[in-house]
Amino acid sequence: MPPTSVETTAPLRATSDLRTAVSAVLDDFLHDQTAVLREVSEDCEPVLDAVRDLVAGGKRLRPAFCFWGYHGVAEGLPDAGVVTAAAALELFQAAALIHDDVMDDSDTRRGQPAVHRRFEALHRESGWDGSGTRFGLAGAVLAGDLCLGWSDELFSRSELPADALLRGRQVFNTMRTQLMGGQYLDMLEQASSTQRGAAGAVDRARRVLTFKSAKYSIEHPLLLGGSLAGASTDLLADYSRFGLALGEAFQLRDDVLGVFGDPTETGKPAGDDLREGKRTVLVGLAVQNATPAQAEQVDRLLGAPDLDAEGVEVLRTVLTETGALAGVEELISAQVDAACATLDAADLTDSARAALHELVVAATSRRS
Amino acid sequence: MPPTSVETTAPLRATSDLRTAVSAVLDDFLHDQTAVLREVSEDCEPVLDAVRDLVAGGKRLRPAFCFWGYHGVAEGLPDAGVVTAAAALELFQAAALIHDDVMDDSDTRRGQPAVHRRFEALHRESGWDGSGTRFGLAGAVLAGDLCLGWSDELFSRSELPADALLRGRQVFNTMRTQLMGGQYLDMLEQASSTQRGAAGAVDRARRVLTFKSAKYSIEHPLLLGGSLAGASTDLLADYSRFGLALGEAFQLRDDVLGVFGDPTETGKPAGDDLREGKRTVLVGLAVQNATPAQAEQVDRLLGAPDLDAEGVEVLRTVLTETGALAGVEELISAQVDAACATLDAADLTDSARAALHELVVAATSRRS
Incomplete structure (x- = not known):
């Protein structure tokens, strides 16, 4: 080819x-x-x-x-x-x-x-x-x-060139192994979150998010490109910082869309993530701030295979009223700001800086 | 390393x-x-x-x-x-x-x-x-x-060396893709064999066997080694002939063990292949030679999730009395002979020829 x-x-x-x-x-x-x-x-x-x-x-x-x-x-x-x-x-x-x-x-x-x-x-x-x-x-x-x-x-x-491929392959290998590890952690969190308790729920969800999404969606692709081109360790470190911050914002946006998104735009049924019982940061924040009545609603409805539109609405209300949704939006803003600051300070070409700024918007302001 | x-x-x-x-x-x-x-x-x-x-x-x-x-x-x-x-x-x-x-x-x-x-x-x-x-x-x-x-x-x-890896990688790639294709064909055959009829059952089972087992168990590993060492196209062609013949014998032995093997040696429950409804050459031969009464027994029992010891025994009897077991043993012998003849005529080192002869025995006379 x-x-x-x-x-x-x-x-x-x-x-x-x-x-x-x-x-x-x-x-x-x-x-x-x-x-x-x-x-x-x-x-x-x-x-x-x-x-x-x-x-x-x-x-x-x-x-x-x-x-x-x-x-x-x-x-x-x-x-x-x-x-x-x-x-x-x-x-x-x-x-x-x-x-x-x-x-x-x-x-x-x-x-x-x-x-x-x-x-x-x-x-x-x-x-x-x-x-x-x-x-x-x-x-x-x-x-x-x-x-x-x-x-x-x-x-x-x-x-x-062979040396470029060799460098790239190392990133590719880490990406593959850690994504599968992150996916396992995600399944584990869904199975064991009740047992492990609400206290560490947000930290655990952020860890899953990092390995299941932020690294393989943004950090590793950037590192792969950088490694193929023989980037300096400084630039690779900046790519990591930028990629992890933006990657977190990207996945948090995904989590919000998975609960509040418009099915005609996301291509997924409304509240699908709630039916699957995904233990996202959004849910973690809600669980940590919930009143006993709200916690009972989450326990009863989250992950229920027959969750209907009414149940989805109840959970959405809990996620909003506990301040979880606002908290996630704040976190998205903070991570976008951090990513942009890293990007502005990094020693990279102007064309890449401009393109990556465009991609920040595409990754975090999307509706699907 | x-x-x-x-x-x-x-x-x-x-x-x-x-x-x-x-x-x-x-x-x-x-x-x-x-x-x-x-x-x-x-x-x-x-x-x-x-x-x-x-x-x-x-x-x-x-x-x-x-x-x-x-x-x-x-x-x-x-x-x-x-x-x-x-x-x-x-x-x-x-x-x-x-x-x-x-x-x-x-x-x-x-x-x-x-x-x-x-x-x-x-x-x-x-x-x-x-x-x-x-x-x-x-x-x-x-x-x-x-x-x-x-x-x-x-x-x-x-x-x-990079050129050796490149040659080897081509074998590796084909092996991966064709094994997955063979696995799909296997699932398809289990699902559609009744619909497709008894007439071509043996041919279809041999095709599955070639891609699901013979190639990836023997032909492709041999070709991988040969390609890494820069073997001539003649030697690679001999490896293919040898590998496909021995590979078929290897898998036919596996099929026989899957039905008639001793669970303490195979590490699988007795008749496991029958319970899973595997459409092997053994089963294909039986179906092609079956009397209507025997065909009815196969239809009823093969792939039944609750198949018990008695049912296993009924199917074993059908496989024996239709001559399918004897037919498979004949096929194994013929393929072993063909593999050995190819090996004896091939232009390869004496140490490899001797080792591959040992492996023919290990692959086809095993009990597990």
């Missing part, structure tokens, strides 16, 4: 061009995998279709951080390969999303049925034997596994 | 030394990952424990094929790195087994509880909230994802 060149002088324009370039890289790559899977059987088509449709809906946020992390190092650094390496992050994210939806038993993702639901539907519509739920689970586990392997394969295809 | 040196002159001795060396590489690697996951939280320990215990029980068959595929190229080729690359195959297999057991809802693996059952037990014993089944599923999905990423990370650590 020929490395794609992206104009880097006008940040806004370039970020939009980058989205197009990343999509082109992903299309080519998945096209090539069609041939590899067709050797197994044409019956594997539905797996590729599921991956293709999911990947098409991505916002390309992680590739953008990787790309600008790379171009922060020097003006006019050759682009060759970095778009391919950045695109690998979209496949990694696809793997994480597919498996996350299986673990959470979610129905929808990016406004479409979750991958395991797609395979359930295929089973039902084909009139096959056995359990459709089990078939759906298997299809999604395998589709996620494929995306995990493919993210690595695409990263290797970038044809960057 | 310093590359491990293994004596290559005495094949039998070397294969046993190799097992030790592979285990040492895996121990070191998992030790290093402890630190990476501890940064997330000490609560991640159970994930590492589950992986460590599973990996400890491996027969190191795939690393052995990789190692001898490498040493088939030239006498006295430096060992540096190949053991590390070979050990990566054990982590890849661990990922495949963990996810396979989730998809099949199996209880045991290598004589221990399957990984998802371990996490279910942890949930139960800890008295946590929510569904233990769901927690078990999540723990196993994540443990498998970690092993997938780690197999790649360990492969990269081998410090082989």
Whole structure:
């Protein structure tokens, strides 16, 4: 695959061009995998279709951080390969999303049925034997596994110099392992939060958030780009500071949208996070400030599989009246300010600084 | 990690030394990952424990094929790195087994509880909230994802020359994608075999077997070793022929053990494959030769979740009386003969030829 060149002088324009370039890289790559899977059987088509449709809906946020992390190092650094390496992050994210939806038993993702639901539907519509739920689970586990392997394969295809790839691979490795660790911590927190008590709930939720989202959504993509370009340790340290602050703000915005967001914009049913019993910072703050009556409501309703619109409204009221929502909005503002201050003081190119400022807004003011 | 040196002159001795060396590489690697996951939280320990215990029980068959595929190229080729690359195959297999057991809802693996059952037990014993089944599923999905990423990370650590790694990576990539495709085909065959009919059952089962097992158990490990050493296309073609024939015999032996094996030796309950409804070549042959009464028994009992000892016995009788068992044993012999003939005619080192002959016996005459 020929490395794609992206104009880097006008940040806004370039970020939009980058989205197009990343999509082109992903299309080519998945096209090539069609041939590899067709050797197994044409019956594997539905797996590729599921991956293709999911990947098409991505916002390309992680590739953008990787790309600008790379171009922060020097003006006019050759682009060759970095778009391919950045695109690998979209496949990694696809793997994480597919498996996350299986673990959470979610129905929808990016406004479409979750991958395991797609395979359930295929089973039902084909009139096959056995359990459709089990078939759906298997299809999604395998589709996620494929995306995990493919993210690595695409990263290797970038044809960057061997020493750059080696540096990048270290970031990639840490990202993979710590995301899975963060996901485990998230499941553990959902299972054990009652036992562990309200006192440390916010701290625990922030820890989950750091490893489940902030690092892999922003810090690691930036570090990946920076490492590929041979950034100084000072710049990498600034990327970490910026990435962790913005990453926290990004995920806190996600948590707010997961409870208060408009389903037509988020692509997820209203109150989905509440039904899944997610132990977010928002919930942690509410639990720490709750009156006994409010605490009882949270205990009873949060994570109830049959939570209805009325129950969602009760929980929203608790989250608002305990001051948790306002607290999270304050935290988002504080982290955005910290991220911007780090960005202004960091020694990086002007084009990257401008693009990253744009991305701060995109990551934290979004409605989906 | 310093590359491990293994004596290559005495094949039998070397294969046993190799097992030790592979285990040492895996121990070191998992030790290093402890630190990476501890940064997330000490609560991640159970994930590492589950992986460590599973990996400890491996027969190191795939690393052995990789190692001898490498040493088939030239006498006295430096060992540096190949053991590390070979050990990566054990982590890849661990990922495949963990996810396979989730998809099949199996209880045991290598004589221990399957990984998802371990996490279910942890949930139960800890008295946590929510569904233990769901927690078990999540723990196993994540443990498998970690092993997938780690197999790649360990492969990269081998410090082989960049051009060797590049060649090896192509085999690794194909192996990953086609194994997942083969697994999907397996699930599909279990779901759709009644609909697709008895006529092509054996052909379909052989196709699943090729991609789900023969390639990734034997052909691809051999090709990986050969590619790392820069084998000629002729030798690689012989490795493929040998690997596919032996790989089929290997999996057919597995299928026979899955139905007729001694649970104390296989580490799996008696008739487990029958309860899971696996559509093996053994079953395909039986279905193709069955009388209507026998066909009815297969339809009724194969894949029944509550299949008891009596039901297992009925199916065993069908598999024997239709001549399916004898047919599979014949096929195993024919494939072993073909593999040995290829091996004898191939242009490879004497030490590798002798070791691969030993491995033919180990792969097809085993009882576990």
